[in-house]
Amino acid sequence: xxxxxxxxxxxxxxSVKTSKSVSTIISYSLxxxxxxxxxxxxIWILLHSFRAEYNGEFFVGVVVGDYFPKSLGLxxxxxxxxxxxxxxxxxxxxFVSVFTFILSTLLTLSVAYVMSKLKFKARxxxxxxxxxLGLFPGFMSMIAIYYIIKAIGLSQSLFAxxxxxxAGSGLGFYVAKGFFDIIPNSLMESARLDGATNSxxxxxxxxxxxxxxxxYTALLSxxxxxxxxxxxxxxxxxxxxxxxxxxxxxxxxxxxxxxxxLFTVFAAGSVIVAIPIVTLFLSMQKYYVEGVTAGAVKG
Amino acid sequence: MEIKDKLEDxxxxxxxxxxxxxxxxxINIKTSxxxxxxxxxxxxxxxxxSHFFMGAGNFYHKQFxxxxxxxxxxxxxxxxxxxxxxxxxxxxxFKSLVNxxxxxxxxxxxxxxxPTDNSMLMLLFGVIVIGLLGMFLAAYLSNxxxxxKADLDVKANKKPTTFKEDIASMLDExxxxxxxxxxxxxxxxFTILPTxxxxxxxxxxxxxxxxxxxxxxxxxxxxxxNIFSGTGEIANRFLPxxxxxxxWAVFATATNYIGGILLALLINKKEVKGKKxxxxxxxxxxxxxxxITLLAIRSLLRTDGPINQILMDLGLISEAIEFxxxxxxxxxxxxxVILINIWIGVxxxxxxxxxxxxxxxxxxxxxxxIDGATKRQAFFNITIPYIIFVTTPYLITSFIGNITxxxxxxxxxxxxxxxxxxxxxxxTDLLVTWLYKLTIEQKDYNLGAVIAIFTFxxxxxxxxxxxxxxxxxxxxxxxx
Numbered sequence: 138x139x140x141x142x143x144x145x146x147x148x149x150x151x152s153v154k155t156s157k158s159v160s161t162i163i164s165y166s167l168x169x170x171x172x173x174x175x176x177x178x179x180i181w182i183l184l185h186s187f188r189a190e191y192n193g194e195f196f197v198g199v200v201v202g203d204y205f206p207k208s209l210g211l212x213x214x215x216x217x218x219x220x221x222x223x224x225x226x227x228x229x230x231x232f233v234s235v236f237t238f239i240l241s242t243l244l245t246l247s248v249a250y251v252m253s254k255l256k257f258k259a260r261x262x263x264x265x266x267x268x269x270l271g272l273f274p275g276f277m278s279m280i281a282i283y284y285i286i287k288a289i290g291l292s293q294s295l296f297a298x299x300x301x302x303x304a305g306s307g308l309g310f311y312v313a314k315g316f317f318d319i320i321p322n323s324l325m326e327s328a329r330l331d332g333a334t335n336s337x338x339x340x341x342x343x344x345x346x347x348x349x350x351x352x353y354t355a356l357l358s359x360x361x362x363x364x365x366x367x368x369x370x371x372x373x374x375x376x377x378x379x380x381x382x383x384x385x386x387x388x389x390x391x392x393x394x395x396x397x398x399l400f401t402v403f404a405a406g407s408v409i410v411a412i413p414i415v416t417l418f419l420s421m422q423k424y425y426v427e428g429v430t431a432g433a434v435k436g
Numbered sequence: 437m438e439i440k441d442k443l444e445d446x447x448x449x450x451x452x453x454x455x456x457x458x459x460x461x462x463i464n465i466k467t468s469x470x471x472x473x474x475x476x477x478x479x480x481x482x483x484x485x486s487h488f489f490m491g492a493g494n495f496y497h498k499q500f501x502x503x504x505x506x507x508x509x510x511x512x513x514x515x516x517x518x519x520x521x522x523x524x525x526x527x528x529x530f531k532s533l534v535n536x537x538x539x540x541x542x543x544x545x546x547x548x549x550x551p552t553d554n555s556m557l558m559l560l561f562g563v564i565v566i567g568l569l570g571m572f573l574a575a576y577l578s579n580x581x582x583x584x585k586a587d588l589d590v591k592a593n594k595k596p597t598t599f600k601e602d603i604a605s606m607l608d609e610x611x612x613x614x615x616x617x618x619x620x621x622x623x624x625x626f627t628i629l630p631t632x633x634x635x636x637x638x639x640x641x642x643x644x645x646x647x648x649x650x651x652x653x654x655x656x657x658x659x660x661x662n663i664f665s666g667t668g669e670i671a672n673r674f675l676p677x678x679x680x681x682x683x684w685a686v687f688a689t690a691t692n693y694i695g696g697i698l699l700a701l702l703i704n705k706k707e708v709k710g711k712k713x714x715x716x717x718x719x720x721x722x723x724x725x726x727x728i729t730l731l732a733i734r735s736l737l738r739t740d741g742p743i744n745q746i747l748m749d750l751g752l753i754s755e756a757i758e759f760x761x762x763x764x765x766x767x768x769x770x771x772x773v774i775l776i777n778i779w780i781g782v783x784x785x786x787x788x789x790x791x792x793x794x795x796x797x798x799x800x801x802x803x804x805x806i807d808g809a810t811k812r813q814a815f816f817n818i819t820i821p822y823i824i825f826v827t828t829p830y831l832i833t834s835f836i837g838n839i840t841x842x843x844x845x846x847x848x849x850x851x852x853x854x855x856x857x858x859x860x861x862x863x864t865d866l867l868v869t870w871l872y873k874l875t876i877e878q879k880d881y882n883l884g885a886v887i888a889i890f891t892f893x894x895x896x897x898x899x900x901x902x903x904x905x906x907x908x909x910x911x912x913x914x915x916x
Contacts, residue, residue, distance in 0.1 A: 202745030307619030
């Protein structure tokens, strides 16, 4: 055994090498195929937002069988701003998301900080209640809020939507709590010895150290209203002037008066919404991964 | 015998853990009642008076601002209760408590100009007044406590705290109260109150026949028996929807979980270069709003859309397939939504698993290396078990998430293919999308509420299981 081991090793090395390169090829081809599958719908929408085809003098905006458009132009984007209320919807969404991100960030960070760093009697109880409430589906409370809106006859407004988005955000404190947990307690203790109050410690020591988590919380709550479809559809009612982009674009294709010819315009609107959101999201991907992992592991 | 004893012991421990929660509540109530009596006995005249006039004790101790605040709470609440002012023609006050029971008696008359009682508003105000009553009780107790605390301060030869000091303590020792109050107000008004209101509606006849100028009344468990045990159409529709919801949740969870882990392992292979780029391609699905991607896929799959066109050009099919709306083969649509859900969901699990892969404790590998394990053995005996172990709580949360997942079904099929006379529930409708249709489209609020409560119970059970698991998880730390 020992005598011919050298020879065997060489053989083994060669076969390992070939099997390695085979597995590399398989890995890459799998990744390419999967990426294509994942990109097909996205590229399709992007391409068709620039499609400018005419049938005689009529503009063809419907879904067609060809994956690649025959001719390109900016007609859809022009029509989006000229013929639809897209600009209003865009401003509405911006309005909602600015207020939502201010309110949610404040609520989320304060709850997270309390749960992480402040010691008081009912802390454990609060933590348990918050975790259990936080795991309940938001969809349920949305339907419940709809009942109340119906009962009061409250005018369905953007303000209601802001409140719905941000009021429950205190329950989404988990990721931020994980961040605060890492900040050493000794920092707070030494500040205490210097006579700082709890609010001063929070404002002058903790917050300046917490830039990443503030940015993460703020960006995620800012993106929320651009991503959400169903809350906006339920809360905002039927007034087109009050739509957010998601409801407006959905109603182009599947509303009470859908227009199949608006598909390419829908695509153009989607691209305009998607570009800033995707950019924001990818810029904070790192934090997002940390959040997803932490949330999953802690349950 | 011994094993049996052990099992019994374990069982009784489990029950006792559960019971101890209620015991604790019981003890709390007992001690607070005892304290209540003691405070009345031991307190100064001010404290004694506080039991009848809120803030009296604070005035006695010259804490005027606090006294005024407590007194005005009492006056305000009692005025509201007695005067029962009308909002939208519906009284809110002690009358609300009566109205909560009757839900309105005035049927109204158009000729005499008498409006119908607004039952829904009465129900809502009843719930709000009960909530206010609870808050008032809390304020009442805190008023006595605050006076008693001042008594103790005087006894200890200290000055009772001034209002300024109280405010300062909100920013220091009681900073948690200051930070938590807004969040709690938000959660109570936008989660807890609406949920209670919704639960109550399940016991009324608030449906599409009782809109506008109709009185609504309590019907007990009628809606529940109609759905769960009736012989009507809705009862017939309930079971298929429930079964499909569970099938969907199982498959959606399993495919995403396995697919996501495999994809993460593929990208994290040593020989794969450009990991960040590959990951970003898949993350695009998360970054893009679902109403865009799902509506795009829905359009791609139309009978006159590109997918059918390509399949026909390739000669794989002779005529276009109706992927999402073919009423004759509901399982095609069901299979498609599960398949498309992989596109939506796998990137989440991939991201999560990638994060976990980076955090596998290196000691485990080192130990394995010392024991002479090969890489392959280390992979199957450490990496895989570690991932599964760490992600078990995630499996349960994502199962719950899939039971209440709305977007994929609503945006892809809107519940279709349609079922004739199916109470709006199509072949791919889940409990939540059906709930949406029943309430928002059909205005059968009571039936919707029953479905909501039922879904709530399923998810709540699973949630509690998760919570207990993750707690056990923290305590046991089996992997370390």
